Amino acid sequence: MDVEEREKIDRMCRPRGLALFGGFGKPGAFAHSIMCSHILYGYNGELYPISQRGDEVLGRRIYRSIDEVEGQVDLASVSAPASEVAGILRACLARGVAGATVHSSGFSEDGAEGKALQSEIEELAGQGLKIIGPNCFGIHCPGGRTTFLPGFDYPEESGNVGMLFQSGGMANDLIHEASATGVRFSKVISFGNGCDMDAIKVMEYLAGDTDTEIIAAYLEGITDGRRFLEVVRSVTPSKPVLVWKGGLTPFGGRATMSHTGSLGGEAQIWQAALRQVGAVVVEGADEMMDTLTALSFLRKPGRATAIMGGGGAIGVHSADVAFKLGLEVAPFQPETQARLKEILPTPGAGLANPLDMLTPALPVEQVLDLADAVACREPIDVLIAISLIHMLDIAPQAFGGLVGIEMPGADAYFDVLVKGFQDLKARCGKEIMVVIENRGQREEDLNTERVLRQTRFKFQGAGIPVFASTTNALVGLSNALTAHRQLRT
Secondary structure: OOHHHHHHHHHHHOOOEEEEEOOOOOOOOHHHHHHHHHHHHOOOOEEEEEOOOOOEEOOEEOEOOHHHOOOOOOEEEEOOOHHHHHHHHHHHHHHOOOEEEEOOOOOHHHHHHHHHHHHHHHHHHOOOOEEEOOOOOEEEEHHHOEOOOOHHHOOOOEEEEEEEEOOHHHHHHHHHHHHHHOOOEEEEEEOOOOOOOOHHHHHHHHHOOOOOOEEEEEEOOOOOHHHHHHHHHHHOOOOOEEEEEOOOOHHHHHHHHHHHOOOOOOHHHHHHHHHHOOOEEOOOHHHHHHHHHHHHHOOOOOOEEEEEEOOHHHHHHHHHHHHHOOOEOOOOOHHHHHHHHHHOOOOOOEOOOOEEOOOOOOOHHHHHHHHHHHHHHOOOOEEEEEEEHHHHHHHHHHHHHHOOOOOOOHHHHHHHHHHHHHHHHHHHOOEEEEEEEOOOOOHHHHHHHHHHHHHHHHHHHOOOOEEOOHHHHHHHHHHHHHHHHHOOO
């Protein structure tokens, strides 16, 4: 990617002026909603709504054409009917706009007529206007306060993860979920049909983007698979690349054709090729987010894993999952087990690895002593600590109420655990991952969900990731290890 092309995309991500083309006549219209999203997200450049009808919207003048706009315009957001898009883009090109995101559908995914309309805008891209889309959500860049629908409630902090997603809806889901996991983004580009900025060009852009350290992709169809794989191969020695490839089954391939007008491919061929060039292949939004979470928080991931929690079956299942993923859950050394027995002398406790604490409601000071004995004595890379919040918040209050005793909630317990794990991580130099499972699903258990969310944020603030299950944590760890093996040291 040459310097001029990169500079144009940079301008699109941090536009000084944003022109919005489409309908503003009533709330709910696409252009109106995109404008609302930018206002609520705190976009600090100039917004220029443009429609032939004129008038005003949200206290701003609606311009009849881009020629009426006097200020700088770096990005155009186009939500007009497909038949009008080419004319709008010609005007933007003549005005010197860096690029446009075309949200409109009705192009190559919609038969011969749509393909002809897409060919028109491809010609304009060849004349120097960068185009993302059509049939896309566009650009989300926290640093430039640019976003897409309904991005008003996305995390405001910039991060190190760059995403290229062929599906805007899926990108939206991942960004929302990131609010809970602590993952933060540099740029997210939803490119839809990819008539100009396709998977290859967006990957090239993120590869050279200094704000991006991790790249995640959701792809349905790729026009030049060989070239895409070459680009990924050039990136993986310096940046982890995660790829979720859709359309790999006959049913998924058919859906891909109607969604973005592209061909999917055969599962085994694509997955093998992606792994060969160093990409981490993920399947589904959960695996993508778990892997991004692990990569965002773990600086020194490794295979040697210790697992601790209250309940034998949890440990058995966790060990099985770890084995299948190629992780190591080695028995603790005799001297470590002797120390664990001093801390937890109760008959029946499993003192090997996984460590079975017998109860999920063990006093927090005991939990921290056990974690210290494992993390500081054992040659492990990662400690995974499992908490069942139902037994720490819901059950004690229910049982206490029966005998007239007001029991404390889990808030105070987790406050001590967060501080203790933060200190332990700094002292012993081991990575810590926390699993908090919530089985409280009754309406009256809603307060426990509030405690869980607040606790998750506290752990993240201490540099410790939180996962919904041990399987999620182990899969994230395993994929993070795969990505790290590709990096040049």
